Amino acid sequence: xxxxxxPIVHTLSPYxxxxxxxxxxxxxxxxxxNPYAPSPRVTAAIAAASxxxxxxxxxxxxxxxxxxAKRYGVAAEQVFVGNGSDEVLAHTFQALLKHDAPLLFxxxxxxxxxxxxxxxxxxxxxxPLDAAMRIEIADYQRPCSAILLPNPNxxxxxxxxxxxxxxxxxxxxxxxxxxxxxxxxxxxxSAVPLVARHDxxxxxxxxxxxxxxxxxxxxxxxxxxxxxxALERVKDSFNSYPLGCLAQAGAIAAIEDEAWFxxxxxxxxxxxxxxxxxxxxxxxxxxxxxxxFVFARHPRHRGADLFARLRExxxxxxxxxxxxxxxxxxxTIGTDEQCGRLIEVLRGLN
Ligand SMILES: *Cc1c(COP(=O)(O)O)cnc(C)c1O
Numbered sequence: 001x002x003x004x005x006x007p008i009v010h011t012l013s014p015y016x017x018x019x020x021x022x023x024x025x026x027x028x029x030x031x032x033x034n035p036y037a038p039s040p041r042v043t044a045a046i047a048a049a050s051x052x053x054x055x056x057x058x059x060x061x062x063x064x065x066x067x068x069a070k071r072y073g074v075a076a077e078q079v080f081v082g083n084g085s086d087e088v089l090a091h092t093f094q095a096l097l098k099h100d101a102p103l104l105f106x107x108x109x110x111x112x113x114x115x116x117x118x119x120x121x122x123x124x125x126x127x128p129l130d131a132a133m134r135i136e137i138a139d140y141q142r143p144c145s146a147i148l149l150p151n152p153n154x155x156x157x158x159x160x161x162x163x164x165x166x167x168x169x170x171x172x173x174x175x176x177x178x179x180x181x182x183x184x185x186x187x188x189x190s191a192v193p194l195v196a197r198h199d200x201x202x203x204x205x206x207x208x209x210x211x212x213x214x215x216x217x218x219x220x221x222x223x224x225x226x227x228x229x230a231l232e233r234v235k236d237s238f239n240s241y242p243l244g245c246l247a248q249a250g251a252i253a254a255i256e257d258e259a260w261f262x263x264x265x266x267x268x269x270x271x272x273x274x275x276x277x278x279x280x281x282x283x284x285x286x287x288x289x290x291x292x293f294v295f296a297r298h299p300r301h302r303g304a305d306l307f308a309r310l311r312e313x314x315x316x317x318x319x320x321x322x323x324x325x326x327x328x329x330x331x332t333i334g335t336d337e338q339c340g341r342l343i344e345v346l347r348g349l350n
Contacts, residue, residue, distance in 0.1 A: 012115075034210065043250075049248070064243070071255050078224060078225065078228055082220070082242050088219045089204060092204065092221065093116040097120075102124050104140055108322070148177075150183075152188050155295050159187065165191045179204070182208070185210035186209075198224075279343075282343070282346055
C-alpha cells in the first residue's frame with residue numbers, strides 16, 4: 001500500500017547500484033572496487049577502535065579531518081567528511097546546489113546526480129559530451145547557478161587537466177563548481193590546489209576506490225570555509241554521527257599508510273595499461289582512461305551481447321542501456337589475473 005507515502009516518494013526514480021553477486025568465483029569487474037585489500041593498518045585500527053563501540057563517535061570526526069587536511073595541504077576546517085562520498089554529494093545538492101538558475105552536469109556521467117536532483121527538487125540541465133565523449137568546458141558557458149563535473153568523468157574515464165578546471169573557474173566566478181574526484185588517484189590532476197584561490201570550488205573525494213574501503217563508507221569534501229559550513233549545517237540537521245568510530249579509525253589508518261596506497265595504485269595503473277593494450281589487440285575502441293576502469297566498445301559486437309557472453313562465463317562488467325553508450329562496456333581494472341580471464345573470454349569471440 002502506497003497511500004501513506006509522502007507525495008515526493010511517488011516521483012522518485014532511485015539509483016540502481018551495480019550488482020553484488022552472492023555466488024563465489026565470479027570475476028567482479030562491475031562496480032569499480034579496488035582488487036586489493038586495504039592497508040593492514042586499517043584492519044588493526046578498526047580492531048583497536050572496537051573497544052570504543054559503547055560510546056558515540058566524535059561527531060566532528062576531528063582527527064580524521066586533521067589527517068586528511070595534512071595529506072592534502074589544507075586546513076582541517078576546510079574538510080568535510082561523510083558516510084561515503086554519496087552522502088557528501090547528497091548534502092552538497094541540498095546545501096549548495098538548489099537555486100533558481102539550473103545546475104549543469106554532463107549528459108553522460110554519474111547517474112546518481114539526476115537522482116539527488118529529483119530528491120531535493122533541484123532544476124538541472126544536462127550538457128552533452130562532444131563527439132569524442134569529452135567534456136567541453138566551453139559548452140558550460142550558459143546561464144546556470146552551478147556546475148558539477150566528475151573528474152575523471154564516469155563512465156568514460158576521460159580526465160580534464162587542472163588547467164582546464166582553472167579555466168572553468170575563471171569563467172564562472174559567480175557560480176559554484178563542484179568537482180567529484182572519485183577516480184582522481186588513478187591518473188588525473190586534483191583540483192585541490194585551486195581551493196586556496198577559488199571560493200567557488202568544492203572538491204569531493206572518496207576512500208572507496210583508491211583506498212579500497214568501499215565497504216567502510218567514507219568520503220570527504222575540501223573547500224573554503226563558507227562552503228564547508230553549509231555542508232556542516234545540513235549534516236547537523238540530518239545526522240550528527242554519520243561516521244562510526246570504526247569508519248573514522250579505519251579511514252585515518254588508510255590515509256596514513258601512504259606506501260600501501262602508492263603501491264596498490266601503481267599496480268592498478270600498470271594493469272590498466274596492459275588491459276588497454278589487450279583490448280586494442282582484439283579490435284576494441286578504448287577511450288583514454290585516467291580511472292580504475294576503461295570504457296570500450298567493439299565495432300562488430302553489440303554491448304548487450306558482449307555483456308551477456310561475459311556474464312555467462314562468470315565475468316561481470318557494467319553495461320548501460322542508454323543512447324550513445326549502449327555498445328560500450330565499463331570494465332573495472334582487476335588484478336592481472338582477473339583482466340586475463342576477461343581477455344580470454346573476449347578472445348573466443350569472432
Ligand atoms: C563511486 C563514486 C562515488 C561514490 O563513492 P562512495 O562509495 O559513496 O564514496 C561518487 N562519485 C562517483 C563519480 C563515483 O564513481
